[in-house]
Amino acid sequence: MNAPAGRILVVDDEGDVRDAISEWLGLSGFEVQLAASGEAASMMLSDAMGASEANGFDAIVCDVRLPGMDGLSFLHQTRSRAPDVPVILMTAHGDISLAVTAVQAGAFDFLEKPYAPEQFLATVQRAVLKDSASEVPDDVSSPPAPPAVLTDQNIDLSLQAQMGRHERTLIEASLLRHSGNISAVMDELELPRRTLNEKMQKHGLRRADFA
Amino acid sequence: MNAPAGRILVVDDEGDVRDAISEWLGLSGFEVQLAASGEAASMMLSDAMGASEANGFDAIVCDVRLPGMDGLSFLHQTRSRAPDVPVILMTAHGDISLAVTAVQAGAFDFLEKPYAPEQFLATVQRAVLKDSASEVPDDVSSPPAPPAVLTDQNIDLSLQAQMGRHERTLIEASLLRHSGNISAVMDELELPRRTLNEKMQKHGLRRADFA
């Protein structure tokens, strides 16, 4: 195998998520290191920086919602300790204000779960290559920015597919908010239980994953 | 009356929104100028910059979804023409990637409708005073910016309602991208014409509005 495409630190308290992400990254040739908490990640970052090997990580992927030190705190800490390492934040619930805050605080990007692996990988690639407009936000005199709308590629853009993903996202977010409590989700989304069950099954959502 | 607190350009294609915002701003002592399209706003910006009076506007508030030149395009253009004028973008639908793109492109803030007038005004005030973390994106030692985005209230959160809004948003966006060209939208969203027609009617979308 060639030299790794880059070294990525993945921070997420959910084992399933870590597994999935590390698999995606691994298959793409990245060297992956995992952390289940902000504290652990912070220590790994210290190690990597202390070690002789280069500057440590090429990018960090971190969930916003973490027990203990949360994603934003970790972002702030990392930006001051290792300004050159791009930090990508992820969240399961779409919170605009959080995204704005994160990007203003220097996050490289802010991903909303669930996302397609290709999209995720594309973002990591960009981060590793530091190929982003966010690196030169003030260079407004540069040629008229290209159609900066970074639309996803290799993603099914049919209405049906987009609606399906959105439905999944909404249900997932509600499940997350209510820790997998079906009754609460039924109530919030105003869905008969039978319908909710079917949709969850269709999207492969299991309440156990949100408990 | 005292000297105006600042001069604000409001860009929104919906008259009701313009009226509401201009009232809020007016009552707070701001001088308000209204535009219904990105093109019109662009021309007003030219006027203001050309005129002897100061540097034109103290802040610009712009809807993302506009017929013709959309909010992001207008943002880009404005950032290069008038880098010192903070641009606040607004949107009715919460789209994280859009918010990220906007902030990376230099938007001062990204507001999600609907919001309370007080919070809207607070954001404008911050913009006029240039009191924002986005002005010093690399100053990571500063405390995290306060939550500038307002969450919805009095909005139907049922899955059905949310999905309906999303469907409308997607179709609207596609119509916008293709200037109301039905065939192109059919192709992009992979919808039979008959189905697209019905959905457009359901959501009250008329192609004429996007031509």
Place this chain on the structure above:
DNA sequence: GGACAATCGGCAGAATTCCGCCTATTTTTC
């Protein structure tokens, strides 16, 4: 271990949505 609450899946009729076919109207093209 038993009672009770929460959750799940099969089944099937009701309700809704999908979408081809045909025709009318509007817009473009030459």
Place this chain on the structure above:
DNA sequence: GAAAAATAGGCGGAATTCTGCCGATTGTCC
């Protein structure tokens, strides 16, 4: 301004989704 292309809407059978009912499981609390 006539032919061609694009768009819109009525109609209705096909396909899908919705969702109440019922019994089976699973988890929880004495």
